[in-house]
Amino acid sequence: MKALQLFAQGQPLEAVDIEVDAPGPSDVIVRVEAAGICHSDVHYRSGPLGPKEFPITLGHEVAGSIVAVGDAVSDGRVGERVCLHYQTFCGACRWCTEGHEQFCPEGRMLGNSRSGGYAEFITVPSVNAVFLPEGVPMEHAAVMMCSSATALHALRQARTVPSDRVAVWGVGGLGMSAIQLARAMGVEEVFAVDRNLERLELAAELGATPINANEDAVAHLLEVTGGGVDVALELIGSGVTMKQVVDVLGPRGRAAIVGLSPDTIEVAPYGELVGREAEIIGVSDHLLTEITELLDFYVAGHLDLDRIVGLTVPLDAVMVNDVMDRMERFAGPARTVITP
Numbered sequence: 001m002k003a004l005q006l007f008a009q010g011q012p013l014e015a016v017d018i019e020v021d022a023p024g025p026s027d028v029i030v031r032v033e034a035a036g037i038c039h040s041d042v043h044y045r046s047g048p049l050g051p052k053e054f055p056i057t058l059g060h061e062v063a064g065s066i067v068a069v070g071d072a073v074s075d076g077r078v079g080e081r082v083c084l085h086y087q088t089f090c091g092a093c094r095w096c097t098e099g100h101e102q103f104c105p106e107g108r109m110l111g112n113s114r115s116g117g118y119a120e121f122i123t124v125p126s127v128n129a130v131f132l133p134e135g136v137p138m139e140h141a142a143v144m145m146c147s148s149a150t151a152l153h154a155l156r157q158a159r160t161v162p163s164d165r166v167a168v169w170g171v172g173g174l175g176m177s178a179i180q181l182a183r184a185m186g187v188e189e190v191f192a193v194d195r196n197l198e199r200l201e202l203a204a205e206l207g208a209t210p211i212n213a214n215e216d217a218v219a220h221l222l223e224v225t226g227g228g229v230d231v232a233l234e235l236i237g238s239g240v241t242m243k244q245v246v247d248v249l250g251p252r253g254r255a256a257i258v259g260l261s262p263d264t265i266e267v268a269p270y271g272e273l274v275g276r277e278a279e280i281i282g283v284s285d286h287l288l289t290e291i292t293e294l295l296d297f298y299v300a301g302h303l304d305l306d307r308i309v310g311l312t313v314p315l316d317a318v319m320v321n322d323v324m325d326r327m328e329r330f331a332g333p334a335r336t337v338i339t340p
């Protein structure tokens with residue numbers, strides 16, 4: 001089958017002809033029908049964060065149809081439309097049984113530490129292939145598997161409640177989902193912070209108050225909120241914005257950092273955390289249970305992903321690398337999906 005692989009960081013993806021991973025007894029083989037190109041993939045390609053072993057087939061936002069099952073999986077699943085929870089896990093360790101399976105020591109991530117979905121087929125544990133309700137398009141399901149699911153997890157990690165004022169820093173795929181999910185959770189005041197005015201316009205249509213980050217967004221937000229927000233989500237992955245989400249907090253505010261970056265930030269614990277009982281919270285991935293919740297939000301009409309998935313491209317190395325180049329410059333639509 002055809003797949004796009006990363007052979008070394010700092011190099012473009014290459015098209016290869018390989019065998020799909022042989023399924024174990026509890027695995028299924030899925031024909032990939034949609035694979036989202038995530039900003040993490042762009043980071044993986046450029047390095048230094050990301051996969052440790054090469055070559056690796058990227059792609060962790062995947063949806064498709066089951067075409068074959070292992071001996072321990074019911075034949076009835078063949079033909080099922082599914083979306084893939086990208087984190088595999090053992091199901092038996094302390095982290096798995098306490099509901100934090102993203103820390104499972106046996107865990108692997110599709111498109112990072114095991115084969116991903118930039119391919120015609122992918123092998124995953126049956127439990128990771130989540131039934132996709134009729135009427136959810138594959139492209140939307142794929143995007144939900146990372147950006148929307150992580151947006152939901154970030155809002156949960158920040159313990160968001162309807163009375164909170166929520167600032168979303170960076171309105172790409174994650175941010176657009178975060179705005180809609182926050183609204184669906186009953187939050188009335190959501191602010192969208194970005195430099196891209198076109199994206200801010202879309203964020204406003206989704207119910208957020210746009211804040212132009214080409215100007216001093218922190219000062220602006222401190223002023224309009226009269227002292228800071230309750231929840232600030234950092235979805236960009238840069239030291240500058242990570243500091244800004246801390247600076248913009250009001251009393252008891254929670255800064256949830258989602259973006260990937262090797263940057264460091266300087267925080268004065270007394271002045272910035274202690275006095276206001278503010279918190280900086282790390283957000284890593286999301287949970288299998290949140291995938292089902294997310295699909296419920298979608299089916300209930302709370303997630304409009306039509307305008308987030310701006311472009312689809314075939315499984316073609318030149319086109320996919322080109323999309324990634326543009327994403328590196330924060331240009332192009334919020335999300336592009338590969339449809340093999």
Ligand SMILES: [Zn+2]
Pocket residue numbers: 038039040041060061146147
């Ligand atoms: Zn992703």
Ligand SMILES: [Zn+2]
Pocket residue numbers: 089090091092093094095096097101104105106107
């Ligand atoms: Zn485990």
